Amino acid sequence: MPGLGLALAALVAGLWLTGLPYLTVRLGLPAPLSLERVDGPHASVGIALAVVLALKTARLGLRGPVAEVPDLVPWQRWLSSSLLVLYVLVLVSGAATAVAWPAPVRTDLVNLHLLSSVWAGLATLLHLLARRRLLPAVLHRRSMAALGLLFVPALGGAAVPGALAPLTQLGAGSTWTALGAPRSPFYHLLRLPDHRLLAAGVGLWLSPDDGRTWRAVPGPGRALLFSLASGADGGVYAAGPGGLFVAADPDGPYRRLAAPIPEVDAVLWDARTGTLWVGGRGVWRRSAGGTWARSDAGLPPGTVWAFAADRGRLYAAASEGVYRWEGRAWRRSLRLPAAVMVEARGGRLWAGSMGGGLWVRRDGRWQVSDAGMAAHGSSGIHVPALALVDRGRAFAGSMGEAVFASLDGGASWYPFGPGFQPGGIWSIVVLHGRVLAATDTGLFAYRLPPAAPPGPGWWLLLAASAPVAAVLAPALRPASAPGGRDPARGSGRG
Numbered sequence: 225m226p227g228l229g230l231a232l233a234a235l236v237a238g239l240w241l242t243g244l245p246y247l248t249v250r251l252g253l254p255a256p257l258s259l260e261r262v263d264g265p266h267a268s269v270g271i272a273l274a275v276v277l278a279l280k281t282a283r284l285g286l287r288g289p290v291a292e293v294p295d296l297v298p299w300q301r302w303l304s305s306s307l308l309v310l311y312v313l314v315l316v317s318g319a320a321t322a323v324a325w326p327a328p329v330r331t332d333l334v335n336l337h338l339l340s341s342v343w344a345g346l347a348t349l350l351h352l353l354a355r356r357r358l359l360p361a362v363l364h365r366r367s368m369a370a371l372g373l374l375f376v377p378a379l380g381g382a383a384v385p386g387a388l389a390p391l392t393q394l395g396a397g398s399t400w401t402a403l404g405a406p407r408s409p410f411y412h413l414l415r416l417p418d419h420r421l422l423a424a425g426v427g428l429w430l431s432p433d434d435g436r437t438w439r440a441v442p443g444p445g446r447a448l449l450f451s452l453a454s455g456a457d458g459g460v461y462a463a464g465p466g467g468l469f470v471a472a473d474p475d476g477p478y479r480r481l482a483a484p485i486p487e488v489d490a491v492l493w494d495a496r497t498g499t500l501w502v503g504g505r506g507v508w509r510r511s512a513g514g515t516w517a518r519s520d521a522g523l524p525p526g527t528v529w530a531f532a533a534d535r536g537r538l539y540a541a542a543s544e545g546v547y548r549w550e551g552r553a554w555r556r557s558l559r560l561p562a563a564v565m566v567e568a569r570g571g572r573l574w575a576g577s578m579g580g581g582l583w584v585r586r587d588g589r590w591q592v593s594d595a596g597m598a599a600h601g602s603s604g605i606h607v608p609a610l611a612l613v614d615r616g617r618a619f620a621g622s623m624g625e626a627v628f629a630s631l632d633g634g635a636s637w638y639p640f641g642p643g644f645q646p647g648g649i650w651s652i653v654v655l656h657g658r659v660l661a662a663t664d665t666g667l668f669a670y671r672l673p674p675a676a677p678p679g680p681g682w683w684l685l686l687a688a689s690a691p692v693a694a695v696l697a698p699a700l701r702p703a704s705a706p707g708g709r710d711p712a713r714g715s716g717r718g
Contacts, residue, residue, distance in 0.1 A: 227700025252643035255397030264381025327636035386678030443478025492531035503528030579604030621649025
């Protein structure tokens with residue numbers, strides 16, 4: 225029994241040691257090492273702990289008195305029973321977090337795992353202090369080797385990366401950093417066909433290297449711009465309260481384009497019909513011939529904030545919801561107050577609002593899709609920005625609650641990057657493993673750490689943890705204490 229107790233204590237310490245990187249990330253600090261290389265060791269130690277716990281429980285049983293420990297007082301037995309409950313809770317909640325539950329459920333399981341781990345660690349320390357004389361003071365060399373071999377699968381897991389934990393799959397572990405652009409408001413990021421990046425805010429800024437360096441684009445000056453759209457033959461349109469601008473090349477120079485409304489909040493170039501759409505206090509369109517026509521029939525009074533084209537249909541996000549252009553007039557597709565974003569992403573149409581949350585149109589009908597997102601005070605959930613990535617990952621920008629991330633294609637969301645609250649986040653793009661955000665206080669980037677799913681070698685090492693623990697843990701034996709007395713004799717074994 226002393227060997228099983230020592231193995232159990234060593235594995236609890238190993239579980240805490242491998243869990244510290246997750247705790248560091250939850251505190252908003254960068255991970256000391258890649259979480260992709262922590263998931264394997266943490267899961268391996270957890271499996272070994274489950275095996276040793278089962279062996280020790282089978283040996284002692286669940287009865288009150290323990291013959292091997294005659295001087296066991298009731299409170300010590302109660303502590304042992306509490307440890308059993310806590311260890312089971314730690315192991316079950318930890319295993320459950322690996323299942324692809326919706327984000328709110330998985331978040332609760334992660335919190336339960338953390339809380340039960342804290343209490344299990346404290347109870348283990350109290351138990352060791354109370355029964356320290358039953359622990360072997362000296363181990364046989366052979367037993368010391370067995371104790372080291374107990375962690376071999378965990379060490380092997382560190383060499384074979386694999387993302388299993390929610391934080392690892394999300395790409396947690398890095399920090400947001402400011403980019404080389406002015407610390408002023410930015411409202412739109414446009415990924416250009418030649419992989420350059422254009423940012424609209426107070427003027428226009430262009431980056432040739434995925435946002436690492438920026439330079440001002442001539443033409444708009446310090447005009448306030450909200451919206452960008454790719455035009456014909458590689459051209460670009462930029463619009464905002466500062467006016468409507470166009471350039472034949474993203475580098476500029478941009479020239480002011482006369483528009484029928486003084487403030488243009490949304491712009492879209494429809495390449496199928498050669499039509500330019502602008503929105504603000506009303507909607508206008510300009511045909512290929514250069515003639516403007518008012519086109520806001522069916523829209524209520526208010527502002528049009530965004531356009532999107534999806535499956536050959538045109539949509540607009542307006543003050544009272546999302547509207548679809550029917551050829552002569554607009555028809556409401558979704559009742560959503562203060563709709564400020566509509567985008568076609570991942571084969572679906574998405575809509576975000578100031579207070580009404582995030583919605584997605586699938587199978588011909590709209591569904592709310594903001595489970596797990598936090599409300600901005602009492603004014604509801606604000607979602608003005610969205611970006612979908614590979615393997616179901618997605619990122620959304622909000623107002624006061626910063627960035628949210630999804631692992632199921634936007635169906636449910638986790639808080640992402642604690643401590644990053646730059647104000648409103650108006651646009652998000654993902655470029656070559658980096659998330660870029662246009663915010664009220666500037667442009668920021670987050671480098672996504674690797675998060676590849678576990679491979680066959682990873683699972684093989686994980687599976688080896690159980691038999692290794694079952695063989696090695698019972699083999700641990702104390703050496704004879706000074707004077708030839710075995711510490712496991714006389715005072716009981718436990």
